[in-house]
Amino acid sequence: MLRVSLPDVPGSLGRLASAIGEAGGDIEAIEIVEKRDGCAVDDVLLELSPERMPDSIVSACNALDGVEVLWISRYAAGGNLFMDLEVVEDLTSSPGDALDTVIDRIPMAYRVDWAARLRRGAGLDGAEIVRTAGGAPEELAWPSIDGPTRLPDDDVTVRCAAPMGPDVVVMGRRGGPEFLDSELARLAHLLELARTIARS
Template identity: 70%
Template sequence: MPYLMRVELPDVPGSLGRVASAIGEAGGDIEAIEIVEKRDGYAVDDVLLEIPTGTMPDSVVSACSVLDGVSVLWINRYAAGGNLFLDLEVVEALTEDPASARDRLVDLLPIAFRVDWAARVRPGASGATVVHATDAAPESFDLPPVTAPVRLPGSDTYVECAAPLGGDVLLMGRRGGPEFLDSELARLEHLLGLAVTISGT
């Protein structure tokens, strides 16, 4: 069963190897690793791993957490499947049909950012209108003014972020976490800028 684990570890040679060994000893099989952020001598990595049926993810978390300087920030099932979707692949998909680039981006964000849903909404005097959204997105939104990528308070169920997309607002939500990092907000801003440029409007 695929899981996605976000882990913070010292940004020094050998740290990732120790984490990989701990995952293997606990029964996990690493499929892919992506560096999400580097800060203050630490790296934050997303690890896509396969955990056999009958093996508890807690055993992988425990094996990693006993390592010096290593913290598991979040782990959950990864419904999107077996590979990480790189930003370059998102951009390539957008260029296939520039006229639909903004909506296509919304469709691809759940895979690229490992979120449960994404939506493009248009703020108005009577509230935000959903322009395009993935299946799991809420049907209504109560938004503050969004002038730059920002974390939203979210709810008991989701952590959320938002960013301006032309005259619209792009939102994403993750069930239960992890919180959106500064590096993820920067990636989102970059991709939205590309989507606006590619769409030609």
């Protein structure tokens, strides 16, 4: 998966796609993650032929005027991406399980390695883990937050958290990229939707 910043003008995405193709990358999906200050931040899921190195993709992208590769890494989940609307569809199919289902779906929807739902309790720093998905740590400290927030990382994993009623949902990415404001906002909205659906 490649996260790239490019000018938000007609033709930019086409030039990016051409450069990736010429460097040996096969694009499977593109998602616009954020738009800001005349730029777009896109996540590009691609497949490389075995003889190609990721460096060639990075060089081809960075050679384009106004384009900057922010992050590139292997993405083991493949091309079957759950986006927010698909998650909501899953939540509404079984409202009674919505609070668990949203945790289960977060790793795919946000391209993170793990997610966990915490509740105030007697565990580490007053946190009890209620539900996890992916390779979540066995212990997590309670983050005192009022809204969606980036948390300090541990030099390996970047983390963020958002309240879900009295609970808190934490998610983490090993190696980055950093969480964008748009991702924090999406997470807050999705968690509130899960709570609303669970009450229905």
